[in-house]
Amino acid sequence: MNRQAVRLTVNGKPWHGEVPTRLTLVDCLREEVGLTGTHVGCEHGVCGACSVLLDGEPVRSCLMFAVQADGRAITTVEGLAAPDGALSPLQDAFWECHALQCGYCTPGMLIAAHALIARNPAPSDGDIREALAGNLCRCTGYQQIVDAVRLARRRMGEVPP
Amino acid sequence: MKAAEFAYARALSVADAVALLAAAAGEAKLIAGGQTLVPLMAMRLARPALLVDIDGIAELNGIAMVGDTLRIGAGTRQAEIERSGLVGREVRLLALAIGHVGHGQIRNRGTIGGSIAHGDPAAELPLVAVTLGATLLTETSAGAGEISARDFYLGPMTTTLPADALITRIDLPIWRGRVGAGFHEMSPRRGDFALAAAAAQVELDGRGRCRRAVIGVGGAAPTPIACADAARLLEGRTLDDTLIAAAASAAAALTEPASDSHGSAEYRRRLTAVLVARALKDAATMARAVP
Numbered sequence: 001m002n003r004q005a006v007r008l009t010v011n012g013k014p015w016h017g018e019v020p021t022r023l024t025l026v027d028c029l030r031e032e033v034g035l036t037g038t039h040v041g042c043e044h045g046v047c048g049a050c051s052v053l054l055d056g057e058p059v060r061s062c063l064m065f066a067v068q069a070d071g072r073a074i075t076t077v078e079g080l081a082a083p084d085g086a087l088s089p090l091q092d093a094f095w096e097c098h099a100l101q102c103g104y105c106t107p108g109m110l111i112a113a114h115a116l117i118a119r120n121p122a123p124s125d126g127d128i129r130e131a132l133a134g135n136l137c138r139c140t141g142y143q144q145i146v147d148a149v150r151l152a153r154r155r156m157g158e159v160p161p
Numbered sequence: 162m163k164a165a166e167f168a169y170a171r172a173l174s175v176a177d178a179v180a181l182l183a184a185a186a187g188e189a190k191l192i193a194g195g196q197t198l199v200p201l202m203a204m205r206l207a208r209p210a211l212l213v214d215i216d217g218i219a220e221l222n223g224i225a226m227v228g229d230t231l232r233i234g235a236g237t238r239q240a241e242i243e244r245s246g247l248v249g250r251e252v253r254l255l256a257l258a259i260g261h262v263g264h265g266q267i268r269n270r271g272t273i274g275g276s277i278a279h280g281d282p283a284a285e286l287p288l289v290a291v292t293l294g295a296t297l298l299t300e301t302s303a304g305a306g307e308i309s310a311r312d313f314y315l316g317p318m319t320t321t322l323p324a325d326a327l328i329t330r331i332d333l334p335i336w337r338g339r340v341g342a343g344f345h346e347m348s349p350r351r352g353d354f355a356l357a358a359a360a361a362q363v364e365l366d367g368r369g370r371c372r373r374a375v376i377g378v379g380g381a382a383p384t385p386i387a388c389a390d391a392a393r394l395l396e397g398r399t400l401d402d403t404l405i406a407a408a409a410s411a412a413a414a415l416t417e418p419a420s421d422s423h424g425s426a427e428y429r430r431r432l433t434a435v436l437v438a439r440a441l442k443d444a445a446t447m448a449r450a451v452p
């Protein structure tokens with residue numbers, strides 16, 4: 001089997017290992033790094049459950065082999081909370097607004113919304129919907145997810161209530 | 162849905178990439194953003210023995226204006242093109258089209274070269290390249306070459322690019338003066354490939370008549386098509402609704418749409434005419450606003 005050494009920084013911590021070249025980044029994160037917060041749904045780029053930040057940009061971790069990510073910094077949903085485990089304002093808002101039911105899409109939704117607010121501190125409702133358009137949810141009907149992002153945005157002080 | 166075994170090599174330069182391709186004698190595939198190739202490999206529709214990673218090769222990256230040409234490195238990310246002020250000012254048609262490519266997360270990885278090389282008949286970037294008559298610069302171990310985007314596509318996902326070649330750059334012509342562009346597509350859901358797409362660019366003279374025009378249609382034939390005869394109808398004339406409707410139906414007559422679960426051939430042909438008319442109207446409005 002073709003294997004290759006890979007070095008990553010995952011949620012600020014260095015990780016290295018030797019992995020099969022055909023291992024996707026999402027499988028590497030879940031099975032090798034041991035972080036199962038990132039979910040895997042469709043494995044071909046359409047659902048967004050596997051969204052992670054790659055050097056700060058949201059990407060599909062099922063559409064990348066781990067070897068391609070060698071030397072890069074990854075942030076997964078586990079990296080969004082404070083080091084003491086306190087939820088981020090965005091995570092809190094998801095909780096408060098009931099922005100999840102089964103939770104399958106939630107890690108991807110949080111990563112996509114986190115990346116939106118990092119790039120654009122005052123997103124309009126249209127910006128929020130556009131940023132989440134590539135992430136599918138089979139449960140909530142999306143409305144509460146948009147509500148949660150709007151609440152987090154307001155709490156983070158960038159937009160007057 | 163896991164990819165089959167492959168060996169992986171990261172190319173450090175264009176010379177390195179073409180040497181790796183030549184040595185692999187047709188068994189290798191380039192990977193850039195991977196947004197098309199990784200799904201194809203997951204579904205085992207592609208099973209390359211060797212992946213040559215060209216992501217991050219510095220010489221394949223960047224956007225620059227040289228005279229009347231906008232040069233875009235093949236490895237430039239779609240997200241970078243979307244955010245580029247230079248593209249927004251100089252090649253409005255590309256700026257209008259790029260946001261229709263998949264979703265933001267796809268554009269953060271996907272490259273212009275990967276989309277053009279793959280050649281999906283409904284893809285936006287091949288359509289823009291064909292409409293504007295872009296030049297594709299290529300490299301093999303035997304040397305450099307170039308080909309017009311209008312001669313590049315043979316059929317769905319089939320191009321004239323040899324297996325050992327790399328696209329290095331896409332050169333787009335810049336039109337100056339009273340220029341406007343329009344791009345419209347219809348897709349079942351946001352981010353999906355288009356059922357049909359239309360691109361148009363016009364230049365007006367001092368009296369508001371059309372000096373030159375290009376029209377292109379995607380998703381309605383085995384390749385994106387440039388509708389030269391339809392565009393010629395516009396030259397020297399005022400772009401009113403009657404003329405635009407005539408050009409739109411001339412463009413739609415060139416299509417050979419297929420029927421599938423998303424829509425019948427007849428629906429797609431009518432849709433094409435509507436989209437071409439909208440693109441032309443936008444282009445005319447934008448051009449008239451230029452002093």
Ligand SMILES: Cc1cc2nc3c(=O)[nH]c(=O)nc-3n(C[C@H](O)[C@H](O)[C@H](O)COP(=O)(O)OP(=O)(O)OC[C@H]3O[C@@H](n4cnc5c(N)ncnc54)[C@H](O)[C@@H]3O)c2cc1C
Pocket residue numbers: 044045046190191192193194195196197198199200235236261262263264267270271272273274275276277278279281283284285286326327328329352353354355
């Ligand atoms: C969910 C989803 C939705 C999408 N929606 C759309 C859409 O609406 N419209 C659209 O156009 N696309 C869409 N795409 C495809 C996406 O735009 C890809 O980014 C793009 O088609 C390929 O670019 P890439 O850099 O990822 O190429 P890769 O996947 O890395 O490569 C694609 C092909 O091009 C070849 N290649 C790559 N670079 C070069 C080069 N420089 N020279 C020669 N050959 C090269 C590769 O060998 C491969 O055969 C979608 C993809 C996904 C996953």
Ligand code: FES
Pocket residue numbers: 039040041042043044045046047048049050051060061062063
């Ligand atoms: S698992 Fe990656 S997009 Fe669905």
Ligand code: FES
Pocket residue numbers: 099100101102103104105106136137138139140
């Ligand atoms: S909460 Fe179930 S898929 Fe979104």
